[in-house]
Amino acid sequence: MDYYQKYKELNRESNILTYTGPLNCHDVAHWKELIERALILQRVENKQRRRIINILIEALQNIHLHGEPDINISANAGSLCLLLMDKQENSYVLIFGNYVRTESAKTLEDRLHRIGKLSLEELKDHYMEMIEKGEITQKGGAGLGLVKMLLESKKNSSYSIKSVNEEYAFFSLELRVSEN
Amino acid sequence: MENLILDRTGYTPQVDFNATTGILELKGISIPDDSTKFFQPLINWMDAYVENPAASTTLIFKMEYFNTSSTVFMLRLMKRVAKLDQEGKKGKIHWYHQPNDEDFIEAGKDFAVLAKMHIDLISY
Numbered sequence: 022m023d024y025y026q027k028y029k030e031l032n033r034e035s036n037i038l039t040y041t042g043p044l045n046c047h048d049v050a051h052w053k054e055l056i057e058r059a060l061i062l063q064r065v066e067n068k069q070r071r072r073i074i075n076i077l078i079e080a081l082q083n084i085h086l087h088g089e090p091d092i093n094i095s096a097n098a099g100s101l102c103l104l105l106m107d108k109q110e111n112s113y114v115l116i117f118g119n120y121v122r123t124e125s126a127k128t129l130e131d132r133l134h135r136i137g138k139l140s141l142e143e144l145k146d147h148y149m150e151m152i153e154k155g156e157i158t159q160k161g162g163a164g165l166g167l168v169k170m171l172l173e174s175k176k177n178s179s180y181s182i183k184s185v186n187e188e189y190a191f192f193s194l195e196l197r198v199s200e201n
Numbered sequence: 202m203e204n205l206i207l208d209r210t211g212y213t214p215q216v217d218f219n220a221t222t223g224i225l226e227l228k229g230i231s232i233p234d235d236s237t238k239f240f241q242p243l244i245n246w247m248d249a250y251v252e253n254p255a256a257s258t259t260l261i262f263k264m265e266y267f268n269t270s271s272t273v274f275m276l277r278l279m280k281r282v283a284k285l286d287q288e289g290k291k292g293k294i295h296w297y298h299q300p301n302d303e304d305f306i307e308a309g310k311d312f313a314v315l316a317k318m319h320i321d322l323i324s325y
Contacts (some may be wrong), residue, residue, distance in 0.1 A: 033242075047211075049232060049234065050211035050212050050232065051211075052231075053232070053266070054211075067299060067301075067302055068302065068303060068304055071266070071302070071304055071305070072268060072304065075266065078232050079268060079269060081261065082232070082234050082268060086234060129217055149311060149315065150271055150312070152269075152273060152276060152315060153276075153294060153315050154276065155273045155276065156269060156273075157237055157273060163273075164267035165270075165272075166268075166269055169269050188211050196211070
């Protein structure tokens with residue numbers, strides 16, 4: 022194995038973070054601290070930084086609450102997580118990935134399709150309605166993470182759900198946070 | 202009734218709810234993955250407090266980050282203060298934000314709409 026080549030592939034000039042591995046509940050605060058520090062060092066202005074961190078928090082909590090462990094290892098080490106962060110000109114691109122059960126993937130795709138059709142204003146109205154309804158899931162979330170992430174990226178987002186086998190699919194979500 | 206005081210953690214804010222002065226403050230970050238576990242004791246405390254509140258009540262938020270599930274519970278706290286105010290028991294909400302932090306200011310305004318109450322937006 023050419024590890025130097027591997028290092029160069031990962032350490033692209035634009036890349037800020039590449040991580041793949043398990044994610045536990047304690048990791049959310051850890052990643053938040055780490056990324057925030059990196060953004061401060063890069064002098065990212067407050068508004069853009071807050072949006073990036075808000076996305077990070079919601080994405081990682083979604084993975085922690087709804088993701089599945091690495092199906093190849095089948096160890097109970099927490100949800101498997103893919104986390105990539107790149108800087109492209111004045112934008113930051115965040116990519117998250119995790120395994121989901123096939124039945125959850127269908128629900129997820131329906132939901133993304135439904136909210137994807139909403140304009141930014143309609144999405145904000147939907148968010149406000151859901152907050153007012155105030156429903157909390159059994160796992161303690163509000164079921165609003167995806168909506169919040171789309172709002173923070175101003176809908177500069179795309180996703181893919183790739184079937185891995187009969188039982189699992191791999192869900193990935195890409196969000197871009199521009200300067201304004 | 203006893204005051205409710207909780208230290209800040211990496212996931213949850215500092216809580217300083219003073220039943221005598223009526224100053225109820227949350228400060229820091231609120232990103233617990235199980236928000237019910239953290240916020241339900243605060244809601245319970247508040248429900249007991251509104252039975253015999255101080256002469257005036259000020260709910261203060263000095264937040265850095267908060268997740269969507271915390272938003273739901275923060276609104277529940279605000280609605281209780283709004284109800285106090287509607288009953289003539291002097292309720293106020295202060296929402297602190299960094300200067301020119303448009304998103305945070307907007308979040309404060311959104312809360313005002315949802316809580317159906319004026320919220321003082323304070324730059325610090």
